[in-house]
Each structure stands twice: as structure tokens, then as C-alpha cells.
Amino acid sequence: MGIFAVVAIAFWAMLPAYIPNNAAVLFGGGPPIDGGRTWNGKRLLGDGKTWRGTAAGTAIGILVALLLNAIRPSLNHQLDFMLPAFPLTVGFTLAFGAMLGDILASFIKRRSGRERGAAFPFLDQLDFVVVALLLTFLVTPGWFRQTFTLPIIVTVLILTPLLHITTNVIAYLLGLKNEPY
Numbered sequence: 001m002g003i004f005a006v007v008a009i010a011f012w013a014m015l016p017a018y019i020p021n022n023a024a025v026l027f028g029g030g031p032p033i034d035g036g037r038t039w040n041g042k043r044l045l046g047d048g049k050t051w052r053g054t055a056a057g058t059a060i061g062i063l064v065a066l067l068l069n070a071i072r073p074s075l076n077h078q079l080d081f082m083l084p085a086f087p088l089t090v091g092f093t094l095a096f097g098a099m100l101g102d103i104l105a106s107f108i109k110r111r112s113g114r115e116r117g118a119a120f121p122f123l124d125q126l127d128f129v130v131v132a133l134l135l136t137f138l139v140t141p142g143w144f145r146q147t148f149t150l151p152i153i154v155t156v157l158i159l160t161p162l163l164h165i166t167t168n169v170i171a172y173l174l175g176l177k178n179e180p181y
């Protein structure tokens, strides 16, 4: 398979996991998931992880998967490789896994004394990928193995931090995020 096909499939297969974080930034707010609770004097998760942002991110990620399924036949018709379809379960595991990874990262950030919004290189860029892929693997191992071959996984691990940093800098410049990471 050519490099273009590998990058295209990697990006396509991860879109239902990529969009939720941005959706959470746009639609987040309201009561935090941790309800303000602390552990050893530090917030469990912080005000940056809200019910609304998590629900909106998950719902929009599932919608992305359904939308990609709808446009897939005409794209595959024009390509000499196949973009994978997303079973509904996979739409959910990719989207919710991404949100969960981001939440777990906040938990780790608070335990290590980082305030809300503080940067944690590598964790910030890959938390959502790891949990989205892990959850998808656990729930639909067959689909996972078929779609996420080793070259695709390696490409995802290289591509994601680059995309993540680019979109966050744009969101920062647009005034949607307080920090450019």
C-alpha cells in the first residue's frame, strides 16, 4: 500500500476520535464531572472536564462516524484503496474513548500538581488516541485488527500529535482556547 493510502486511512479511521475534543471545546461548560471534589487538596479532574463537553464530544464523534459511512461509497469509488466503514459500536468507542482518555489525562495532570490548562507534552497529544484505540480493540477486536494494522497505528501515532498541535494553535488564535496546546 502506498504512503498516501496509509495516511488517508489513518486519518479517516481516527476522525471519529479527533473531532470530539474540538466539539468539547466548543460546547463544553457547566457543571464539572468531579463536582468540585478534591483528593489530597487537588481537584479530581478540574473545571475543564464537564458533563456537557463529554456528552457533546461523544455525540458529535458518533455523528462523524455516521457521516463518514454515508460519504464512503462515493469516495471508495474514486480511490484505489478502501476506506473502512464504522459500525455504530466503533463510532461510540472511538468518540467516547477519546473523551475518556482526555479525562484520564486530566486526572494524571492534577495528581502531578498541574493546574487546569497546564501543558503535559506527549500526554496531551496522545491520551485520547491510546484510550480510543484500546477501547475499540476491547469492544470490537475483529474490526480493530482489520482496520488498525501496524503501519496504520504507527502513522496515527506520528500524525496525531502534529494535527493536535496545529488545531490547538488555530483554536487559540481564534480565541476558543486559553492555551495553544
Ligand code: CTP
Residues within 6 Å of the ligand: 024, 025, 026, 027, 028, 029, 045, 046, 047, 048, 049, 050, 051, 052, 053, 054, 099, 102, 103, 106, 109, 115, 116, 117, 118, 177, 181
Ligand atoms: N471540555 C469540556 N469537557 C471535556 C473536555 C473539554 O467541557 N470532557 C472543554 C472545557 O471547557 C475545557 C476545554 O474544553 O476547558 C479545553 O479542553 P482541555 O484542553 O482538555 O481542558 P483544560 O481546560 O486544558 O483542562 P486540563 O488541564 O484538565 O486538560
Ligand code: MG
Residues within 6 Å of the ligand: 117, 118, 181
Ligand atoms: Mg488543555
